[in-house]
Every structure is written in C-alpha cells, then in structure tokens.
Amino acid sequence: MPSLLTLSCGPTYHKENIESSVEKLISKELGAESHSQLVGRTLYVSLPIHGIMTDGLEISKNVIEQVENAMIALSRVALSSDADVQFIVIEALDVQWGVRMRILRKMQDLKDLFYWRISKPDFDERLVLNMDRAPELEVSSQTSTPSRAAKAKAPLKNLWHDISLQEYMGELIASRLNSGAQSNPILNLLLGIDKITPKLDLDTGELELIVSGAAMNESPSAISLNLLKSSIVEQTAMVEKKYLTRSANNENKIPLEERLKTFAWIRTISVLTQDGEEVLNLKAGDWRNAEPVSMLK
Amino acid sequence: MGLRKLRIFWMVHKTKVLITVGTIVVLILSIWGLASLESFYRNMTLAQIPLQIFLTALNAMIFVYFYMSVFKGGFASMKKGTIKPKDVNIHFRDIIGLEDAKKEAWEVVQLLKDRTRVRRIGGKIIKGVLMVGPPGCGKTLLAKAIACESGIPFISMAGSEFVEIFVGVGASRVRKLFEKARQEAYANGACIVFIDELDVIGRGRTFSFQGGGEETNSTQNQLLVEMDGLGERQENVVVIGATNAQESILDQALLRPGRFDRKIQISRPNLKDREKLFEYYLKKVKANANIDIGRLARKAVYKSPADVENIVKEAALIAARNEQEMINYDNFSEAMDRIDLGIAHKLSMTDYEKKLIAYHESGHLVTLYTLHPTDDVFKASIISRGGALGMVHHQPREEYYTVDRNKIMADVKVALAGYVSEKIKFGVTSSGVASDFQKATHLVHDMVWRLGMGTSGIIGDFSSIPQHEVSEQLKNTLNQQTEQILKECLKDVDELLRSEWTVLERFVSELLQKDELEYDEIDAVFKEFGKQRKFVNAYMA
Numbered sequence: 114m115p116s117l118l119t120l121s122c123g124p125t126y127h128k129e130n131i132e133s134s135v136e137k138l139i140s141k142e143l144g145a146e147s148h149s150q151l152v153g154r155t156l157y158v159s160l161p162i163h164g165i166m167t168d169g170l171e172i173s174k175n176v177i178e179q180v181e182n183a184m185i186a187l188s189r190v191a192l193s194s195d196a197d198v199q200f201i202v203i204e205a206l207d208v209q210w211g212v213r214m215r216i217l218r219k220m221q222d223l224k225d226l227f228y229w230r231i232s233k234p235d236f237d238e239r240l241v242l243n244m245d246r247a248p249e250l251e252v253s254s255q256t257s258t259p260s261r262a263a264k265a266k267a268p269l270k271n272l273w274h275d276i277s278l279q280e281y282m283g284e285l286i287a288s289r290l291n292s293g294a295q296s297n298p299i300l301n302l303l304l305g306i307d308k309i310t311p312k313l314d315l316d317t318g319e320l321e322l323i324v325s326g327a328a329m330n331e332s333p334s335a336i337s338l339n340l341l342k343s344s345i346v347e348q349t350a351m352v353e354k355k356y357l358t359r360s361a362n363n364e365n366k367i368p369l370e371e372r373l374k375t376f377a378w379i380r381t382i383s384v385l386t387q388d389g390e391e392v393l394n395l396k397a398g399d400w401r402n403a404e405p406v407s408m409l410k
Numbered sequence: 411m412g413l414r415k416l417r418i419f420w421m422v423h424k425t426k427v428l429i430t431v432g433t434i435v436v437l438i439l440s441i442w443g444l445a446s447l448e449s450f451y452r453n454m455t456l457a458q459i460p461l462q463i464f465l466t467a468l469n470a471m472i473f474v475y476f477y478m479s480v481f482k483g484g485f486a487s488m489k490k491g492t493i494k495p496k497d498v499n500i501h502f503r504d505i506i507g508l509e510d511a512k513k514e515a516w517e518v519v520q521l522l523k524d525r526t527r528v529r530r531i532g533g534k535i536i537k538g539v540l541m542v543g544p545p546g547c548g549k550t551l552l553a554k555a556i557a558c559e560s561g562i563p564f565i566s567m568a569g570s571e572f573v574e575i576f577v578g579v580g581a582s583r584v585r586k587l588f589e590k591a592r593q594e595a596y597a598n599g600a601c602i603v604f605i606d607e608l609d610v611i612g613r614g615r616t617f618s619f620q621g622g623g624e625e626t627n628s629t630q631n632q633l634l635v636e637m638d639g640l641g642e643r644q645e646n647v648v649v650i651g652a653t654n655a656q657e658s659i660l661d662q663a664l665l666r667p668g669r670f671d672r673k674i675q676i677s678r679p680n681l682k683d684r685e686k687l688f689e690y691y692l693k694k695v696k697a698n699a700n701i702d703i704g705r706l707a708r709k710a711v712y713k714s715p716a717d718v719e720n721i722v723k724e725a726a727l728i729a730a731r732n733e734q735e736m737i738n739y740d741n742f743s744e745a746m747d748r749i750d751l752g753i754a755h756k757l758s759m760t761d762y763e764k765k766l767i768a769y770h771e772s773g774h775l776v777t778l779y780t781l782h783p784t785d786d787v788f789k790a791s792i793i794s795r796g797g798a799l800g801m802v803h804h805q806p807r808e809e810y811y812t813v814d815r816n817k818i819m820a821d822v823k824v825a826l827a828g829y830v831s832e833k834i835k836f837g838v839t840s841s842g843v844a845s846d847f848q849k850a851t852h853l854v855h856d857m858v859w860r861l862g863m864g865t866s867g868i869i870g871d872f873s874s875i876p877q878h879e880v881s882e883q884l885k886n887t888l889n890q891q892t893e894q895i896l897k898e899c900l901k902d903v904d905e906l907l908r909s910e911w912t913v914l915e916r917f918v919s920e921l922l923q924k925d926e927l928e929y930d931e932i933d934a935v936f937k938e939f940g941k942q943r944k945f946v947n948a949y950m951a
Binding site for chain 1: 448449450451454
C-alpha cells in the first residue's frame with residue numbers, strides 16, 4: 114500500500130545507499146556475497162565465482178549464468194537509481210583458478226536497447242570483456258585462509274576509478290580485437306596474439322595497444338601486420354561511429370568532425386610489443402578514410 | 411423486503427456487477443503490479459500506456475466499424491428515404507379504372523384526413539390495408555394515391571428487402587423501418603408504410619424441428635409486433651401491403667382486425683377500363699388516329715395495365731424499327747403477338763411439313779370459329795413461335811369468371827380439330843397433336859373427375875381425395891366416361907370438318923400463301939362462304 118500511495122515515479126534505489134542495494138540484490142538473486150562501490154559515475158561490483166573451468170576444461174555454464182545474473186542485477190539498480198551511473202563494471206573472481214573476469218558496460222547502451230535506438234547485435238558488440246590471470250588470488254581449496262579469502266573479496270579496490278568515455282572506447286577497441294583474434298582460429302594463427310592491452314594518453318592523443326603473443330615478440334610478418342592494421346582500422350572506425358556520431362546527450366546525430374570539436378579523442382594508435390617496441394603506427398586519417406573491410410566479426 | 415430487493419437486483423444485474431467488480435480488481439492489481447516494479451521499468455511501462463491505449467482504441471474502432479458495416483449495420487442498414495406527398499403527385503383521378511378499389515381507398519383517405527375527429531369520438535384509425543391482386547394492376551399506384559390524397563409521407567419497401575442470409579437482419583430492418591415511420595408520423599401526424607410483395611415475409615409461419623424458415627418467422631413476428639404490439643407510443647403509422655398471392659397463403663395473424671383491417675381487391679381491367687388505358691397510353695405516343703381502340707381492347711383481354719403499357723411501348727419500338735412516322739394497328743398486333751407468343755422464327759421446312767401444319771391449324775381455326783361460344787380468332791399462323799410450329803391465337807371477347815360445359819366441350823373439340831384435319835387429309839397424324847391431346851385430356855378429365863360434368867350423373871371432386879380411397883370400379887367408370895366424351899367430341903369434329911372442308915381448304919391455301927392471317931382476313935374468308943360465329947348471341951345476351 115505505501116508503494117501504491119507513493120506511485121509518483123521516485124527512484125527505487127537511492128544514490129545514498131546504492132552500494133548496499135547492489136550487494137543486497139546480488140545476495141538475493143545469486144545467494145552470493147559481493148562488494149560494490151560507486152566511484153564517480155562508475156559502479157563497480159566484485160563477486161566471487163567458483164569453478165570457472167569444468168572438469169572437462171570448458172567454461173562452466175553455471176558461472177556464465179551467474180555472471181549474467183549479476184550483470185542484470187547491477188543493471189537494474191543502475192537504471193532505477195537517481196545516481197548518475199554511466200558505466201557498470203563486474204569483476205568476477207575465481208580464487209581457485211586465479212582468474213579474473215572483468216565486464217564493462219556503458220549504461221546508455223542499455224537504455225538505447227530498451228528504447229529501440231540500437232539493435233540487439235549492435236548492443237552485443239558494445240561489451241568490454243577481459244579475462245586476466247591473477248596468481249595472487251589462487252587459493253587452494255584445502256589451504257584457504259580467511260586472510261586470503263578476504264583479499265579475494267576486493268583485490269583491486271584500489272584500482273577502481275571513474276571511467277571516462279574515452280577510456281571505455283579504448284578498452285572496447287582492445288576488447289573487440291581480442292575477441293576477434295581468439296574466436297577465429299585462422300586469424301589467431303596469423304596474428305599470433307594472446308592479448309591486447311590498451312593504454313590511453315589523452316594529453317598526447319595517443320592510444321597504445323600493447324600486444325602480447327609469440328608472433329609479435331619475434332619479428333612479426335608483413336601479413337600479420339597488415340591484418341592487424343586492418344583490424345585496428347575497422348574496429349576503431351566502428352567504435353567512433355557508435356559513440357562519436359551522436360551529440361553529448363545522445364539524442365541527435367551529428368557529424369564526427371563536429372563532435373570532435375568538443376570531445377578529446379585519440380589522433381594516433383601505436384601498437385607496441387611487450388618490450389615496448391613499436392610495430393605499427395596509425396594516424397586518424399587511416400581509420401577515418403579507409404574503405405570498410407570486415408576482418409573480424 | 412430489503413434482502414429480496416437486493417436478491418432481485420443481483421439476479422437482474424449480476425453480469426454488470428461482476429464485470430464492474432472484476433474491472434476494479436484488475437485495475438487495482440495493475441496499479442499494485444506497477445508499483446512493485448523498479449522505477450526504470452515502471453517509468454517505461456507508464457510511458458507506453460498512452461500508446462497502448464491509442465492502439466487498443468484504434469483496434470476497437472476498426473472492429474466496431476467492421477462489425478457495424480459487415481455483420482450488422484451493412485446488411486441491416488436501410489437507405490430508404492421518405493417520399494413526401496408533394497413528390498408523389500398521384501391522385502385518384504390519375505388512376506384509370508379500379509372504381510371499386512378507389513372507393514374503398516377513398517374511405518381510407520377520409521379516415522386518415524379526419525384522424526383527429528375520429529380520435530375525438532373514440533375511434534382508431536386503421537392500422538393496415540391489404541391490397542390483393544395480380545401483378546401490374548395498380549396496387550403501388552393506388553397506395554401512392556392514398557398517400558398523396560391524405561397528405562402524409564410515404565415509405566416504400568419490398569418484402570424481399572427484408573430477407574438476408576443472416577438471421578435477425580430482417581427483424582432488425584423491420585424495427586428500423588417502423589422507427590423511421592414513427593418519427594415521420596410524429597413530425598407529420600401520420601405516415602404510410604407501403605410493403606410490396608408482402609407474401610415474401612407474410613406467408614404462414616412455419617414451425618419445424620429443423621429450424622427452417624426461422625429468418626422469415628422472426629421478420630414476420632417483428633412485423634406483427636410493430637403493427638399491433640405493446641409499444642410505448644402509438645403513432646399513426648398505416649401499413650399498406652400489396653401481394654399477388656391469395657389471402658389463404660398469408661399468415662392469419664397478419665390478416666386479423668387490428669393489423670390489416672381492410673382488404674382491397676385489385677382486379678384486371680374490364681373492356682371499358684382497357685379502352686381508357688389504351689387511350690391514355692396512346693396519347694403519349696405518335697399513333698395513327700384511325701386505330702380502333704375498341705378492337706385493341708378486345709384483343710387485350712385479361713391484360714393488366716402494366717401489360718397494356720408494355721404493348722404500347724413494344725409497338726412504338728416496332729414502328730421505330732420499321733422506320734415509320736407513327737404507330738399503326740399492325741404494330742400493336744405484332745407487339746401483342748411478340749409479348750404473348752414470342753418472336754416469330756421462320757424455319758426452313760419441306761412442302762409436305764408446311765402443308766401438314768397448314769391443315770392442322772386450319773382445323774383448329776374452322777372449329778373455333780364455328781363452334782366456340784366465347785372466343786374470337788385473332789390470328790392464324792404457320793410460322794414457328796415459342797417452340798410451336800404453328801398456332802391459332804384466340805381470346806374471349808370479354809372477361810369470363812366461370813366456364814360452363816358448353817365452353818369446355820368447345821375447347822376440347824377445338825383441341826382435337828388439328829388431329830382430325832390431319833387424319834382426313836393425309837390418313838396419318840403427326841407428333842404435333844401431343845400438346846392438343848394433353849389439353850383435351852386434361853379438360854375432359856377435369857370435367858368428369860372434378861366438375862361432375864360426366865354423362866353418368868356421378869358428381870364430386872374425386873381428384874382431391876387420395877386415390878386409394880376411390881374404388882376401382884368408380885375409377886373405371888370415370889375413366890370410361892372420359893374416354894366416351896373424348897370419342898364423342900372427336901366424332902363431332904370429324905363431322906364438322908368434313909362438312910366445312912371447302913372452307914378449310916381455302917384457309918390452307920391462304921396460310922400457305924401468306925403464312926399468317928389476321929382477324930380481318932379470317933373474318934373475310936368466312937363471310938365469303940356465308941359463315942357466322944355460332945352461340946355468339948346466346949353469350950352476348
């Protein structure tokens with residue numbers, strides 16, 4: 114009855130207790146303990162998962178489901194809160210395997226999906242997914258100690274910061290390159306890339322993509338470099354088209370040049386090996402004037 | 411007492427109450443459901459409500475539109491306008507003939523005109539007038555004249571307009587018709603509803619297990635209720651029904667006093683009325699002033715006013731086709747032949763066949779002229795018309811409403827004359843006698859079996875009782891009498907034709923030469939031989 118009386122469209126989750134709301138909801142939906150924090154306009158939640166790998170060395174479907182449910186719960190809170198949440202981040206930590214799964218999503222994309230501004234395939238493309246090894250998290254099932262478990266609860270809290278759109282876009286480019294390289298075995302073979310880590314410097318307008326992989330550490334072949342260049346061009350152009358052709362309030366379409374007048378963005382992309390050696394350098398004109406060639410899904 | 415009232419209220423309004431309560435519960439649950447949603451989803455749902463309401467309303471409107479126009483309104487709608495008296499402009503003086511019918515109709519008009527005085531006395535104006543008569547005799551015209559003379563508006567509908575394949579549409583149309591009539595009566599004091607072809611919806615109601623005839627039953631029931639039901643308001647709506655069918659076919663509930671109070675018989679025009687009709691229609695066309703209207707009227711026995719109009723129109727068309735400046739008698743004659751007998755169709759026949767037909771028709775002709783007490787011969791032809799290879803067209807001089815034994819016997823003899831003529835001339839007869847024998851046999855059979863005109867003195871209508879209830883002996887006797895009469899007639903005709911064989915031969919040569927002989931030509935040939943029609947004076951007395 115009180116909710117009936119207060120049906121005046123007030124937020125369900127107030128910003129003052131958004132973190133506890135997330136933790137309560139996740140506890141209710143998943144039956145798991147979690148830790149949530151709102152940093153600026155980015156809402157983080159970390160939660161433990163168990164058995165990310167099955168006995169058959171496949172990714173556990175239960176874990177995937179758990180993470181999806183956590184994403185849904187987090188989205189629900191972020192959408193129904195009066196806090197200004199731009200990004201949501203889930204960090205799922207498997208202390209047994211020492212693996213960290215990080216999912217980053219832009220809230221406006223979710224709203225656009227609800228409002229039918231973007232399609233479902235387009236929405237699926239706008240997901241940043243990273244998988245890391247975190248040996249410090251590895252806890253043997255027989256030797257787990259409370260201190261280690263507590264460490265596992267919020268291991269990267271000190272790295273939690275307010276994510277900007279530029280950083281998100283950089284991470285999205287890198288994530289798309291990673292997923293494309295790993296999902297296509299031929300591409301994987303030719304590129305020889307294990308992982309691409311982005312590093313954004315807005316002062317210089319440079320995005321550094323640090324590539325780790327056998328093919329890159331040795332002298333990369335011209336084929337690999339061309340393929341990599343094409344992939345970077347494609348993904349960067351796609352990300353710019355998704356996020357830089359709309360006004361700041363995301364309501365109107367505007368030309369890229371006009372948006373760039375008020376939005377600080379990269380002008381160059383450098384591809385570096387883990388040793389710091391630059392193997393590729395692209396200018397803005399390379400991806401803005403290139404013919405669209407789809408190398409990655 | 412209060413509890414009883416509550417229970418009755420519940421019994422009467424149960425459905426409405428349940429629907430209202432259900433709606434309120436659903437509304438409350440919807441609001442509760444909305445309230446339990448998280449704010450984002452709640453806002454989204456609320457934002458979609460106007461669009462959903464709009465779409466639901468649009469769906470409902472489309473459905474209602476289709477329902478009204480296809481399932482209910484489209485078929486049940488009436489596009490009948492009211493005809494004002496000044497638009498009708500037909501008075502009794504414009505109707506030719508129907509003197510008796512006009513007298514009765516005039517009484518109806520007086521009642522409608524003086525309806526206030528009638529009501530003051532305590533009387534009621536009539537509810538319905540039924541006009542019974544053959545088609546094309548002026549029923550609609552008389553109804554219009556009643557409306558015009560009484561100065562009240564007039565709505566006309568045909569009985570067939572009430573009938574649709576969907577049950578209930580007819581009754582709905584009757585309701586709409588009377589609703590409109592009551593509105594007109596309220597505005598103008600009274601209103602006439604004219605229902606033509608009343609027998610379509612006015613036939614005796616059927617009550618069968620299989621439910622057949624339910625549509626016309628419901629339509630008729632509605633008509634009965636509208637004419638004399640428990641209405642809230644009784645306006646002066648007068649129903650005039652017209653039908654060609656006999657009264658016995660109509661439902662008795664329709665014919666009782668309080669519904670169709672008055673019955674007006676509309677009959678075909680007599681000789682004088684036909685003359686007036688021909689005069690009236692001839693004024694509208696360019697016709698030869700020398701046309702003998704009396705002769706036209708005599709030739710058009712048993713014709714209705716619509717038939718007369720049709721004859722004049724057809725004659726005009728024939729004259730126009732022949733590129734004539736005006737219509738003459740021959741055009742009328744040809745028009746009547748075309749209407750009565752069909753279009754002439756010249757077949758290419760052998761000489762023998764042509765001769766055979768000429769002798770056959772001449773036999774009919776001579777016997778008819780010599781023996782028949784009532785009919786005149788208007789035409790003899792050996793040109794094929796309407797499936798017959800030849801014909802002798804005859805009509806009574808006047809309308810007769812009964813037939814006596816002499817006339818029937820004459821008809822039989824005329825029918826057998828063709829056969830006799832062929833027999834005398836050729837020794838063999840043809841298949842052309844089939845229809846003549848059929849006619850003769852039926853006539854004699856009726857005489858003996860139905861009309862008690864046999865020679866043995868047995869009387870009664872033995873064809874109306876089941877045959878297994880008639881003894882074999884009686885059947886044999888009656889059949890023998892039939893056979894005897896036929897033989898007698900044959901003998902008489904044989905004697906007659908042999909005695910008049912010269913005249914017959916003359917007609918044969920005339921027919922072979924001209925193919926067709928008209929009234930004057932026939933008369934001239936008979937006069938040439940000094941012959942005169944028999945029994946004419948006895949019937950004309």
